[in-house]
Amino acid sequence: SRTHRIAVVPGDGIGKETVPEGLRVLDAAARRFGFDLKLDHYDWSCETYQKTGRMMPEDGLEQLAQNDSIFLGAVGWPGVPDHISLWGLLIPIRRSFDQYISLRPCKLMPGTKSPLANRGPADIDFYVVRENTEGEYSSSGGRMFPGTEREFVTQDSVFTRHGVDRVLKYAFELAQTRPRKKVTSATKSNGITFTMPYWDERFAEMAKNYPGIATDQFHIDILCAHFVQHPDWFDVVVGSNLFGDILSDLGPAVAGSIGIAPSANINPEKKHPSMFEPVHGSAPDIAGKHICNPIGQIWSGAMMLEHLGEKEAADAILRAIEKLLAEGGPRTRDLGGQAGTADVGRALAEAV
Amino acid sequence: SRTHRIAVVPGDGIGKETVPEGLRVLDAAARRFGFDLKLDHYDWSCETYQKTGRMMPEDGLEQLAQNDSIFLGAVGWPGVPDHISLWGLLIPIRRSFDQYISLRPCKLMPGTKSPLANRGPADIDFYVVRENTEGEYSSSGGRMFPGTEREFVTQDSVFTRHGVDRVLKYAFELAQTRPRKKVTSATKSNGITFTMPYWDERFAEMAKNYPGIATDQFHIDILCAHFVQHPDWFDVVVGSNLFGDILSDLGPAVAGSIGIAPSANINPEKKHPSMFEPVHGSAPDIAGKHICNPIGQIWSGAMMLEHLGEKEAADAILRAIEKLLAEGGPRTRDLGGQAGTADVGRALAEAV
Ligand SMILES: CC(C)[C@H](C(=O)O)[C@@H](O)C(=O)O
Numbered sequence: 221s222r223t224h225r226i227a228v229v230p231g232d233g234i235g236k237e238t239v240p241e242g243l244r245v246l247d248a249a250a251r252r253f254g255f256d257l258k259l260d261h262y263d264w265s266c267e268t269y270q271k272t273g274r275m276m277p278e279d280g281l282e283q284l285a286q287n288d289s290i291f292l293g294a295v296g297w298p299g300v301p302d303h304i305s306l307w308g309l310l311i312p313i314r315r316s317f318d319q320y321i322s323l324r325p326c327k328l329m330p331g332t333k334s335p336l337a338n339r340g341p342a343d344i345d346f347y348v349v350r351e352n353t354e355g356e357y358s359s360s361g362g363r364m365f366p367g368t369e370r371e372f373v374t375q376d377s378v379f380t381r382h383g384v385d386r387v388l389k390y391a392f393e394l395a396q397t398r399p400r401k402k403v404t405s406a407t408k409s410n411g412i413t414f415t416m417p418y419w420d421e422r423f424a425e426m427a428k429n430y431p432g433i434a435t436d437q438f439h440i441d442i443l444c445a446h447f448v449q450h451p452d453w454f455d456v457v458v459g460s461n462l463f464g465d466i467l468s469d470l471g472p473a474v475a476g477s478i479g480i481a482p483s484a485n486i487n488p489e490k491k492h493p494s495m496f497e498p499v500h501g502s503a504p505d506i507a508g509k510h511i512c513n514p515i516g517q518i519w520s521g522a523m524m525l526e527h528l529g530e531k532e533a534a535d536a537i538l539r540a541i542e543k544l545l546a547e548g549g550p551r552t553r554d555l556g557g558q559a560g561t562a563d564v565g566r567a568l569a570e571a572v
Numbered sequence: 573s574r575t576h577r578i579a580v581v582p583g584d585g586i587g588k589e590t591v592p593e594g595l596r597v598l599d600a601a602a603r604r605f606g607f608d609l610k611l612d613h614y615d616w617s618c619e620t621y622q623k624t625g626r627m628m629p630e631d632g633l634e635q636l637a638q639n640d641s642i643f644l645g646a647v648g649w650p651g652v653p654d655h656i657s658l659w660g661l662l663i664p665i666r667r668s669f670d671q672y673i674s675l676r677p678c679k680l681m682p683g684t685k686s687p688l689a690n691r692g693p694a695d696i697d698f699y700v701v702r703e704n705t706e707g708e709y710s711s712s713g714g715r716m717f718p719g720t721e722r723e724f725v726t727q728d729s730v731f732t733r734h735g736v737d738r739v740l741k742y743a744f745e746l747a748q749t750r751p752r753k754k755v756t757s758a759t760k761s762n763g764i765t766f767t768m769p770y771w772d773e774r775f776a777e778m779a780k781n782y783p784g785i786a787t788d789q790f791h792i793d794i795l796c797a798h799f800v801q802h803p804d805w806f807d808v809v810v811g812s813n814l815f816g817d818i819l820s821d822l823g824p825a826v827a828g829s830i831g832i833a834p835s836a837n838i839n840p841e842k843k844h845p846s847m848f849e850p851v852h853g854s855a856p857d858i859a860g861k862h863i864c865n866p867i868g869q870i871w872s873g874a875m876m877l878e879h880l881g882e883k884e885a886a887d888a889i890l891r892a893i894e895k896l897l898a899e900g901g902p903r904t905r906d907l908g909g910q911a912g913t914a915d916v917g918r919a920l921a922e923a924v
Pocket residue numbers: 410411441658817
């Protein structure tokens with residue numbers, strides 16, 4: 221039977237609680253749909269850093285590279301600065317494995333509530349496709365005249381044809397699989413006058429290859445406003461590393477689902493492992509209490525199975541989540557219920 | 573009596589309809605509160621460009637410099653690219669006159685509706701303070717290997733101590749005048765690792781001078797989400813040129829007021845004229861129909877009077893706007909009414 225090798229990295233905080241529930245549901249799916257999961261567990265986290273001075277061992281990336289996918293919980297803990305925790309684990313994984321697509325569904329699930337008035341599931345159902353390796357997150361920049369009145373810092377945004385074209389292509393290909401067949405581009409070419417006009421240029425060029433796909437584009441400022449005022453306008457929204465980052469938090473927020481939203485960091489060519497993680501963070505305030513919502517993790521597991529070619533199993537998990545939410549299955553506190561993390565995981569595993 | 577010299581630039585589209593209403597209300601305020609307005613009218617616009625090849629004459633900035641303030645409608649029209657219209661008029665004014673603060677109130681007005689469920693005027697009442705001259709809107713960058721597979725573009729973000737400190741200071745000073753006395757900083761130091769940590773550093777440093785002001789900071793992605801989920805958390809929000817741009821469209825959007833929101837581009841030292849303009853654009857779709865909402869323009873006029881030291885007159889205009897909205901005075905279509913642009917202007921002029 222088919223075997224998939226998964227690197228399991230619970231990380232910090234509630235990641236340690238959501239990942240076991242994710243695995244519980246993945247395991248149920250594997251049994252039902254007849255494939256095997258070979259799990260490698262890694263306890264890399266801010267605790268590791270506090271003990272060893274590193275977020276992961278020196279050959280950490282090589283260890284992960286043995287796997288087909290990485291199933292991540294959350295990274296970050298008070299007392300360990302972001303440039304250590306994130307830049308010691310999350311960012312190197314995205315970059316070394318050329319996970320150049322960050323994909324996030326923004327979907328108002330039946331049975332849950334959007335913070336927007338009068339919006340139902342039919343109004344909010346789109347994807348944010350984010351460039352995940354270059355752009356505004358660059359390692360080129362520096363500081364001059366430190367400590368003086370003349371002090372300044374710079375940081376280069378870098379947009380390559382290689383990097384821009386491949387994320388645009390992914391967005392158009394994704395739109396082709398969707399009923400509405402539309403791609404919206406996030407730009408700011410009226411203010412950011414070198415990189416963003418280039419992005420627009422490549423977007424127009426790529427669109428020519430997809431005559432069946434409708435396109436539009438908005439400056440990031442008004443696009444954020446439209447997410448709130450007209451979430452029903454969107455189908456596939458594509459943006460640079462920074463704009464995609466912003467839109468893929470704002471999208472789940474308008475869908476009312478930061479606690480249940482999943483995300484995928486994808487290397488579409490499958491030359492390297494891809495990584496699947498919930499949108500939420502390590503949530504120090506509720507960590508250890510077993511009350512966090514595991515659905516973001518479990519849904520991320522479904523995205524992982526889809527990436528691994530187990531489409532049927534992925535669909536079954538998604539249907540189970542939809543059914544649980546719509547039909548009043550166990551809910552954690554963030555959704556107004558009383559259930560514990562494991563109650564939700566068990567219910568979903570059974571449903572699958 | 574006191575005289576203020578105002579440069580009036582209606583610009584494009586509905587700017588030509590909102591500015592006369594703004595002037596009508598300013599005129600009423602001048603008569604009531606006993607000051608004079610000396611108006612200089614400039615018809616600079618995209619039409620000017622189409623006739624003369626320039627958005628404004630070569631000595632345009634010198635002409636404007638004779639005035640105490642600039643009262644602007646909207647800039648931009650289909651067929652004239654942004655890099656001509658905006659970079660030929662709006663941006664040079666902001667930069668040459670060192671209007672380093674962009675200030676935008678985000679306020680849910682009584683009698684109007686937020687797109688958020690269950691939110692009333694008490695929940696949404698904050699200011700976005702945006703750095704308006706440097707940061708991500710830089711003129712440093714370029715393209716290499718054009719037209720080849722190796723092509724790339726770069727754009728430097730530039731944050732100077734001078735530029736960062738003065739906008740932070742302004743935000744803290746503003747917070748001191750507000751009942752809640754809180755400043756929230758927009759950052760992204762976990763991803764943008766040169767400029768944003770510097771911003772954080774200066775923010776922490778500036779905060780030391782204001783022990784009575786509460787502070788917090790969020791990464792821009794989750795901050796946008798919080799605008800939707802918890803608009804009641806905010807009092808004064810300060811951000812870089814790009815982050816401030818995004819937040820000052822998203823803020824009015826969650827307050828349901830893009831049509832009525834004002835903005836100020838301020839040179840606090842009054843060495844140069846400041847500029848006051850509504851948040852909305854030239855709205856080609858409804859231009860010429862006399863149905864657009866003039867409140868954004870009129871409210872911008874109130875901000876202008878406040879800047880010119882006419883605080884009482886500014887308050888009177890703001891109260892008139894609040895009263896008209898709360899008590900079912902004439903409303904334009906965007907607010908669900910049937911009134912024309914001038915009906916609203918006349919009602920407000922009378923009320924003042
Ligand atoms: C028109 C554009 C350049 C401008 C900006 O981004 O500064 C606008 O969005 C604004 O906020 O005034």
